Every structure is written in structure tokens, then in C-alpha cells.
Amino acid sequence: xxxxxxxxxxxxxxxxxxxxxxxxxxxxxxxxxxxxxxxxxxxxxxxxxxxxxxxxxxxxxxxxxxxxxxxxxxxxxxxxxxxxxxxxxxxxxxxxxxxxxxxxxxxxxxxxxxxxxxxxxxxxxxxxxxxxxxxxxxxx
Numbered sequence: 421x422x423x424x425x426x427x428x429x430x431x432x433x434x435x436x437x438x439x440x441x442x443x444x445x446x447x448x449x450x451x452x453x454x455x456x457x458x459x460x461x462x463x464x465x466x467x468x469x470x471x472x473x474x475x476x477x478x479x480x481x482x483x484x485x486x487x488x489x490x491x492x493x494x495x496x497x498x499x500x501x502x503x504x505x506x507x508x509x510x511x512x513x514x515x516x517x518x519x520x521x522x523x524x525x526x527x528x529x530x531x532x533x534x535x536x537x538x539x540x541x542x543x544x545x546x547x548x549x550x551x552x553x554x555x556x557x558x559x560x
Contacts, residue, residue, distance in 0.1 A: 423508055424501040426541060427522040427531030433458045436465065440476050440483035440491060443467055454532075456496070456521050457488050461528040463521040465492030498523050501530055505541065508533055 434443060434455045443455050447469055457465035467488050475491045476483050497515040499508055501522050508520055512535060522531035 421505050421541075422501065423499055423503050423505060423520075423522055423533055424531070426505055426508075426537055427501065427533040428537070429531045431456050431521065431529055431532045433529065434467075434488055435459075436487065436489035436492070438488045440472060440481075440486040440488070443488055444472055444483065447472075453534075454519050455488070456529060456532065457492050458529055463496055463498055463523065463529045465489070465494050466496040466519065466521065467492045468519070496521055499533065500525070505533075505538060509538060512538075 432446060432450050432452050432455050434446065434457055436457050436459065438446075438455075438457075446455055447453065453470075454466055454468045456463050457467060465488065471491050471493065472483075475481070476486060497511055497517050498521045499511055501524055511520060512518065518535040520533045521529055522533055524530045
């Protein structure tokens with residue numbers, strides 16, 4: 421199954437100049453755990469709720485004077501929309517990430533795939549397997 425079939429296309433994005441205050445408000449308002457930082461529609465960074473906690477709050481940095489560029493993970497691990505979901509799990513594991521911005525052939529951001537999305541897919545598949553097992557097992 422291609423990543424394009426699983427990825428969410430309503431990616432929350434911001435410019436590198438956005439303040440950390442703005443990012444935190446956006447995370448809360450949109451009920452998401454990350455913001456993809458873009459330049460000309462290409463993902464150049466990602467800021468997660470954990471980044472804000474560890475790199476700003478725990479470090480005692482003033483969030484009003486700090487921008488996305490200051491705290492983002494640059495050059496985030498991304499995946500092509502034509503790749504399969506198994507490749508997505510490999511990338512997440514190899515890079516220790518829970519979110520993969522999805523890009524098209526031109527490198528433009530077209531979606532985001534999260535570990536939660538993959539977990540939900542696997543749970544749905546396991547439900548299907550369980551139904552087959554229930555239908556085929558003998559009565560006790």
C-alpha cells in the first residue's frame with residue numbers, strides 16, 4: 421500500500437521565522453504533535469511538541485524571542501508518496517522518528533504520516549485477521 425493512501429494531506433506547516441509561541445498555539449489549536457517547517461512548499465524542518473518542551477522550556481529559553489529555525493530538526497527524514505508503508509516503518513525505526521513528512525516527485529510537501537497512522541492501519545488489519553480466525557475456528 422503506497423504511503424499516499426495512508427498519509428494525512430492536511431499538514432500543519434509554518435515558516436522558519438514563526439515564533440515558538442506561535443508554534444505552541446498552533447499545536448494546541450490544531451490538536452497535533454508537530455509542525456512541518458517549509459520553504460517554497462518543501463519541508464526543511466520539523467518541530468514537535470517534545471522539541472518545544474526539551475529545547476525551549478527545559479532549557480529556560482524565552483519562547484517569544486525564539487523561532488522555528490532555532491528549535492527545528494533540520495533536513496527532516498521524509499518519504500516519497502509512492503513508497504510503501506513498510507518502507508515508512510523502516511525509516512521511522514532507522515531514524516528514531518514518529519512522523520514522516522510526505523513529498524511528491526518534485527520534493528513538495530503533500531502529506532504527513534505518523535506512527536499513530538501506521539498503528540491504526542495494523543490494528544485494522546489485525547481485526548480482519550481476528551474475524552477470519554473467529555469464523556474458521558470450531559465451536560467450543
